[in-house]
Amino acid sequence: MLPPGDADGDRTTATRALLAELGTAMIATGQPVQEIEEELAEVGSRLGFPDVQTAVGPTGLLVTLKAGDPATYRSAPAGLRLHQSASVRLIRHQLVHGGLATGAAREQLAAVARRPVGQPLWLVALAWPVLAVGISLILQPGWANIVAAAAGSVLVFALVQLAERYEVVRALLPTLAAFVVSLAIFGAADAGLLEGPLRTVLPPLAVLLPGALVVNGLSELAAGHMQAGSARLTYGLAQLGLFALGLLMATALLRVPASTLVNLRVDEIGWAGAAVGLVLIGSSICLMEGVPLRMQGWVLLVLSLAFGAQLVGQEVGSIGLGGFLGAIAASLGASVVELRRPQLPRLVLFLPAFWLLVPGSLGLVGVTELAAGRESATDVALGLLGVAIAISLGLLVGSSVGRALRGRRAAPAA
Template structure:
């Protein structure tokens, strides 16, 4: 009896640690609950009950039984997310026991990025340049984006040491970058400053929060979805506040706060920008070398579908098609290569799709009196809903494919005639 109680306690602790690690990877709560149920059933507790939120979870193995609560740790990088996904895969397939899985999870949380610190720091301006090549492909704008990214990097490092800087980071980052960019625009060094501000700030913008919140609301998780959506919109307002403070200090005319795109490079800029975005995200997040080509593939699929949708219809249609391509493409790759976690392949494309930058433009134009509140709200809501629906469709089709493969196992191979053993055995996938 005591052994069974100890086993239940260890299983609850494992599920709580695995679930909070999955929260830290950025997964929506509905996916976490489904995957924890799958793991628990494999461990012998099919009646598990979970209550997952954006900051923690509760888990009970039986109805009315004891429960365990655990708060989520800070966000994990993609190389750590890959390890969490691998641990879940091994638990489902019986390749890892609960005690060993808990040890692996503890080690994963402490695992640093393998690249040197200077190389990770270099990835920040490279990412900003890549986004600028897509969003505002002018030579002066690209240079300003790189300088702005260095400013943001310095503030992020200060935020790790000082709590007050961490609390004010969105406003401080937007204020400092806007001072530099709009100051250059006032001096006549560049055009389209509003879109030039966005690439350095893109890594901090809360677009993922907004879209994840919409996705959770659509799946019926009202508390998690509304909390995440409210927090994301509040963060967006803090960014817009910093930007408007800078423009007020510099006395920037309202006519300058317009969504103007400068294109001095052409279509080649988007191709180069896409490569730079994929490479820089892999550096910043410590993505293993064996996954980087697949990350770039899914990123390209999502970007291509997004551009096609925008050409055929609107920004919302582009977000919808891009989200389907990203989610379904990552699921298909994981089906063919189980050692490549879907989440790690999908998140870089998701960060490219999220409407954080467009949301900042809309909120800024609203505060400057150029747009009506209704137009801005409907625009933000439409793009967020479109991307959320795309994620739901892509993940649903991916789950159907996984279920189909699980229901239709491959027939056993026919017995082969005896042969001499090969001195060079084939490498496995």
């Protein structure tokens, strides 16, 4: 017969392991560390441990159930797709509301990382050019540019597949992708097949650009998480530099004149292109990330809210104001949907809209113009920083209002 204290010890160990596994899964979904710490504390309190302490970083976390107790460190797995993120969010929801035992939750978390997208590879591959076409309809809506963006996305998809098999390709993926796409698109521009090649390069690369890293890093810094924020921001800016390096290598090889490296927008389609582009972006992201069918309409709704708010901000103010309002609309809209329908994870609804803001794309344009001698370093740095800060502040405002709404709804039940 076990001593009386052993059962409590086993429960404590299992709970600490569960929080570590849940927390690292949340890191892999791309959540900012301040949100992870708050939500892990809520789960710990529901499980009977109100004094949970965590130290969350971009690559792992340390968790203890009470000051002075043993602690567990766990490294975060590779990034999760949206369908896996939805499962992680559902597990957390069930733990908070008492619908899932600790052991069952740990089994489900272990199964999440092995869960495939659900669509065949050819359909996922088809989603890449569809996404590039959708982004091009918004960023560079010219017929030749759209065709070039779709072709470039096929090249990027092939490189991504190679990166999964070869470590050297994975390490050089940002530079290789930017080089190959830029070589093809600037070559087409040099042959007189299209105009505005600089903005045409962006849609095929948008999936890989580190806009989310930069903005999440700034939001973590604003929330007081200096180590996580500075590490994520530095890594994101380094990735952005690697993309710019690949682009500049291609333009140097082709001897592209500096006059071609200009932020020129070609509009041959009109306002209808943006509406079609939104639908294509939403549907392609859902295919690529395995988003369940029941969530896809809501993803498109939040995507449309973010784009509309961003467009209004740009019309009445600037790119920074557009990013600020778009981030508020995306974050708050996703929170309201989750509040009304708890089975729809906020993160899954929010991230596609967040990718639409593409702050990394704006940064890539700025770095390229700087290297071409068209802009001063101060102007480029201030422009990139201003847009990223505006989106970060919008994210913080939207998420704060969303938490306040959730708190008011939960207050009567407390």
